[in-house]
Amino acid sequence: xxxxxxxxxxxPQRVLESLQRDELPPRDDRGRMRLVMxxxxxxxxxxxxxxxxxxxxxxxxxxxxxxxxLAMLVATGVMLMxxxxxxxxxxxxxxxxxxxxxxFGQLIRNLHHWSGNLLLVVVFLHLLRVFxxxxxxxxxxxxxxxxxxxxxxxxxxxxxxxxxxxDQLAYWAVTVGSSLLSYIPFVxxxxxRLILGGPEVGAATLTNFYGLHVAIIPxxxxxxxxxxxxxxxxxxxxxxxxxxxERPARVEKxxxxxxxxxxxxVFALVMIALxxxxxxxxxxxxxxxxxxxxxxxxAKAAWYFMGLQELLLHFHPVFxxxxxxxxxxxxxxxxxxxxxxxxxxxxxxxxxKGRQMALVGAITxxxxxxxxxLLDEYVIDWPSLMPRLPTIISNGWIPLAALLLLLIGYYAAxxxxxxxxxxxxxxxxxxxxxxxxxxxxxxxxxFRGEGMALMWPWEVLS
Amino acid sequence: xxxxxRTESVTKAVEQPERVSRRDFLKLAWGAAGTLALLxxxxxxxxxxxxxVAEGEFGSVFTAGAVEDFPPGSVTAFNxxxxxxxxxxxxxxxxxxxxxxxxxxxxxxxxxxxxFVCPCHGSVFETDGQVLNPPAPxxxxxxxxxxxxxxxxxxxxxxxxxxxxxxDDLVYA
Numbered sequence: 001x002x003x004x005x006x007x008x009x010x011x012p013q014r015v016l017e018s019l020q021r022d023e024l025p026p027r028d029d030r031g032r033m034r035l036v037m038x039x040x041x042x043x044x045x046x047x048x049x050x051x052x053x054x055x056x057x058x059x060x061x062x063x064x065x066x067x068x069x070l071a072m073l074v075a076t077g078v079m080l081m082x083x084x085x086x087x088x089x090x091x092x093x094x095x096x097x098x099x100x101x102x103x104f105g106q107l108i109r110n111l112h113h114w115s116g117n118l119l120l121v122v123v124f125l126h127l128l129r130v131f132x133x134x135x136x137x138x139x140x141x142x143x144x145x146x147x148x149x150x151x152x153x154x155x156x157x158x159x160x161x162x163x164x165x166x167d168q169l170a171y172w173a174v175t176v177g178s179s180l181l182s183y184i185p186f187v188x189x190x191x192x193r194l195i196l197g198g199p200e201v202g203a204a205t206l207t208n209f210y211g212l213h214v215a216i217i218p219x220x221x222x223x224x225x226x227x228x229x230x231x232x233x234x235x236x237x238x239x240x241x242x243x244x245x246e247r248p249a250r251v252e253k254x255x256x257x258x259x260x261x262x263x264x265x266v267f268a269l270v271m272i273a274l275x276x277x278x279x280x281x282x283x284x285x286x287x288x289x290x291x292x293x294x295x296x297x298x299a300k301a302a303w304y305f306m307g308l309q310e311l312l313l314h315f316h317p318v319f320x321x322x323x324x325x326x327x328x329x330x331x332x333x334x335x336x337x338x339x340x341x342x343x344x345x346x347x348x349x350x351x352x353k354g355r356q357m358a359l360v361g362a363i364t365x366x367x368x369x370x371x372x373x374l375l376d377e378y379v380i381d382w383p384s385l386m387p388r389l390p391t392i393i394s395n396g397w398i399p400l401a402a403l404l405l406l407l408i409g410y411y412a413a414x415x416x417x418x419x420x421x422x423x424x425x426x427x428x429x430x431x432x433x434x435x436x437x438x439x440x441x442x443x444x445x446x447f448r449g450e451g452m453a454l455m456w457p458w459e460v461l462s
Numbered sequence: 463x464x465x466x467x468r469t470e471s472v473t474k475a476v477e478q479p480e481r482v483s484r485r486d487f488l489k490l491a492w493g494a495a496g497t498l499a500l501l502x503x504x505x506x507x508x509x510x511x512x513x514x515v516a517e518g519e520f521g522s523v524f525t526a527g528a529v530e531d532f533p534p535g536s537v538t539a540f541n542x543x544x545x546x547x548x549x550x551x552x553x554x555x556x557x558x559x560x561x562x563x564x565x566x567x568x569x570x571x572x573x574x575x576x577x578f579v580c581p582c583h584g585s586v587f588e589t590d591g592q593v594l595n596p597p598a599p600x601x602x603x604x605x606x607x608x609x610x611x612x613x614x615x616x617x618x619x620x621x622x623x624x625x626x627x628x629x630d631d632l633v634y635a
Binding site: 172175176178179180182193194196197198199200204208292293294295296297298299312313316317383391392395450451452453 | 508511512513514520541544561564565566567568569570579580581582583584596597599621
C-alpha cells in the first residue's frame with residue numbers, strides 16, 4: 001500500500017513550506033492575522049489592534065524605540081567584543097585602536113555609546129508617558145513594576161559599560177558610583193568588595209563588569225523585556241481619549257499587519273537614520289588613560305547619577321545614596337497599587353484640572369529646587385546648628401523630615417485649593433518630584449565645577 | 463469510595479492529626495531537596511566570585527624606610543601602598559589610607575596649605591586625618607605602623623576605621 005504525501009511536489013517548495021507555513025503575501029485580513037500569530041517575532045504583537053491606539057502622539061513610539069535601541073546595542077556590542085580585551089593593560093589601547101586601526105571602529109563605538117545613553121532617556125520618557133496617560137491602571141499594575149526593573153537594568157548596563165574604556169572618566173565615575181554601595185547598612189562593604197573584586201577598582205573590577213555587561217545584564221534584560229511586551233499584549237492596549245471624552249463603547253479594530261507593523265518599520269528607519277547621523281558627527285568621549293593615583297577635579301559620576309551625586313552634597317551619604325533613592329524607588333513601584341478615585345486612562349494628564357495641577361507641580365519644582373540647593377549651600381549649615389548631634393541625624397534625619405513635611409504640606413494644600421481627586425494631586429506631586437530630580441541632575445552636570453563648587457556653566461567649561 | 467468509607471477516613475484524619483500522607487511527605491521531601499540544591503548552587507556561585515587577595519601588592523606589609531628618612535612635620539606619599547606616611551611634629555608616625563571616606567577618591571596632600579583636600583566633593587582633612595570640612599563622614603582610615611630595627615613598616619592589609627582622630631593612633635620610634 002502506498003501512502004500519499006500531502007506536501008508539494010518539488011523539493012525546494014517543501015523546504016520553503018516547512019519554513020513559512022502561511023500563504024505569502026497574505027490575501028485577506030484573516031491571512032494577515034494568521035501571519036502575525038504564526039510568526040515568532042510578529043507574535044509579540046496582537047493580531048488586531050484598535051485603530052485609535054495607533055495614534056503617534058499618544059505613545060510617541062517610545063517602547064518600540066527602546067526595543068530598537070536594544071537591538072542596535074546588541075549588534076554593535078557584539079562587534080565591539082571582537083576588538084576589545086577587558087584588562088587594564090589592553091582596554092584603553094583598544095579604545096585608541098578603534099580610532100586609528102579598526103575600519104569603522106569609531107563609528108561602531110559611537111553608535112554603541114550614543115544608543116546606550118539614548119536608551120536611558122527613552123526608557124525614562126516611556127515611564128513618564130505611561131504615568132501621564134494612566135497606562136498602569138488595572139490590569140497593568142505588574143507590567144509597570146516590570147518596566148521599573150527594566151529601567152534599573154538599563155542603568156546597570158550603562159554603569160558597567162561606563163568602566164570598559166578604562167579612561168579617567170570611567171575609572172573615577174565607577175569609583176564614586178561603587179562607593180555609594182558601601183553605605184548600605186551591614187551588607188554594603190561586602191557588596192562593594194564583591195562587585196569590585198577587591199578593595200578598589202582594578203583588574204578584577206574590569207573582569208566583573210565585562211561579564212555583567214556582555215552576558216548577565218543583556219540576557220536578563222532581554223528576558224524581562226519579552227515578558228514586558230507579552231504582558232502589554234495580554235493586558236491589551238489603552239485607548240487614547242480627549243480630555244472630556246467618555247470611554248468609547250465600541251472600538252474600531254484594524255489588523256496589525258500592515259497598520260501597526262508598517263508604522264513601526266518607518267519609525268525605526270527614521271530613528272536609525274537620525275542616530276547614524278548623530279554618531280557620525282559626535283564622538284564618544286575618551287579621556288586620558290585611567291590613573292588610580294590621580295582623581296580629576298571635579299570627579300563626577302556618570303551624568304545619569306548626577307542628580308544622586310547632587311543629593312550627596314546636601315545629605316549625609318546614607319541618605320543621599322541609599323534612603324532617598326530607596327524611598328523614590330519604592331514609591332514608584334507602589335504607584336499603580338494606590339487607590340484610584342477617577343478614571344483618567346488614555347487621557348493626557350488625567351483631566352483639565354490634572355493638567356493645571358501638573359503645571360503647578362512642575363513650576364514649583366523648577367523654582368523650589370534651586371532655592372533649596374542655594375539655601376543649603378550658602379545659608380543653612382545643619383551640622384553646625386546642632387553640633388552635639390551626629391551628622392547622620394543633623395544632616396540626615398532632620399533635613400529629610402523637613403523635606404517630607406514640605407511635600408506632605410504641598411499635597412494637602414494642592415488637594416484643598418484645587419478641590420482635586422487623589423489621582424490628580426498625586427500626579428501634581430509626582431511632577432514636582434520628577435522636575436526636582438531633573439533640575440538636580442542639570443545642576444550637577446552644568447553648575448558644579450572645580451571642587452564641586454557652584455558656578456555658572458561657562459565657568460564650569462573653562 | 464462509598465459513603466461509609468469516606469466517613470471512616472475522615473474520622474481517621476481527625477483522630478490522627480499528625481499523620482502525614484506518603485504523598486505529602488514526598489512533596490515536602492522533594493521540595494526541601496530542591497531548595498537545598500538551589501541554596502548550595504547560590505553558595506558555590508557566591509564563593510566562586512569572592513575577591514582573591516593578591517600577594518605582594520596593596521594589602522601586604524610595606525617597608526617605608528628608616529625612621530630618620532622622615533623628618534618631623536612631613537607627609538610622604540606611597541602610591542603603591544595607597545597610603546601617606548605622616549610624621550607629626552612630635553615625632554609620632556601615622557599611616558593614612560588615601561581613599562576618601564566619602565566616596566573613595568584618591569585624596570592628594572596639599573603641601574602649600576598643609577591639608578588633604580579631596581578633589582571630588584571638597585572634603586578637607588587635617589594632617590592627622592581629622593575631618594575639617596564635610597561631606598566626609600569620618601576621618602581618613604589608617605593602617606597599623608610597626609617600627610622594627612629603625613625601619614618603618616606599614617601593614618596595608620588591615621584598614622582601621624575611626625570616629626575621631628586621636629593621639630593614641632600615633633606610633634613612636
